[in-house]
Amino acid sequence: MEKRAFEEMAKGILERADMLCLGTRGKEPYPYLRALFNLRNKAQFPGLAGFFADKGLALYLGTNSSSLKMAQLGAEEWVSLYYMIPGEFLGLCLSGRARSVPEARAELWVEGWERYYPAGPGDPDYSVLRVEPERARGWCGARPFDLAL
Numbered sequence: 001m002e003k004r005a006f007e008e009m010a011k012g013i014l015e016r017a018d019m020l021c022l023g024t025r026g027k028e029p030y031p032y033l034r035a036l037f038n039l040r041n042k043a044q045f046p047g048l049a050g051f052f053a054d055k056g057l058a059l060y061l062g063t064n065s066s067s068l069k070m071a072q073l074g075a076e077e078w079v080s081l082y083y084m085i086p087g088e089f090l091g092l093c094l095s096g097r098a099r100s101v102p103e104a105r106a107e108l109w110v111e112g113w114e115r116y117y118p119a120g121p122g123d124p125d126y127s128v129l130r131v132e133p134e135r136a137r138g139w140c141g142a143r144p145f146d147l148a149l
Contacts, residue, residue: 001145009140010057013092014040017083022061024079026072031080034069036061038083039108051107057149059094059131060101062108064116066125073098079131090140094133104128 001009020038023031039060042049052060059081063069073079080095105128109121117123136147 001140001147003147006136006145006147007057009090010092010094010136013083013085013090014038014057014059015042017041017085017092018044021082022069022079023082024069024072025076026068032068032072036063037110039110045110047110048108057094057133059096059133060104060108061098061129061131062110062113063127063129064125065127070127073129081131089142090138092136092138094131094136096131096134098129098131101128101130104130 017038018041019035021033022036023033025031037044039045039048039062040052061081077097077099078095079098080093082091082093084091105126106121108128113126114120117126119126133149136145136149138145
């Protein structure tokens, strides 16, 4: 798959997948998986579309600073994120290093998140992570792909 075709396909999945699954590792030898909001989904988060317009394939996640995933990322910053559109046989796993980006907290704030972070975007328990994918694996239609990015 050519890079341009891959990027178009990947952005299409990122913009439409309902949720994502984040994989991290802790001290144990097995990965931890959990579902998170897909902030790039244009239908669910239309107010964030402008933020992502110039971000390429960079991935952003909002999460609790006090969560197990944040503790795991303190020791092992490598993560994998899986997005899928089941009815179309599209799946995309992007892997890379997760970094905290506190400067993006206000830009990625979603109305209603006060239930998770009562103090708003400045809540000390609200963190934003950025992942620059280094590898992409997945399924597109009738064939798998595996690319170094």
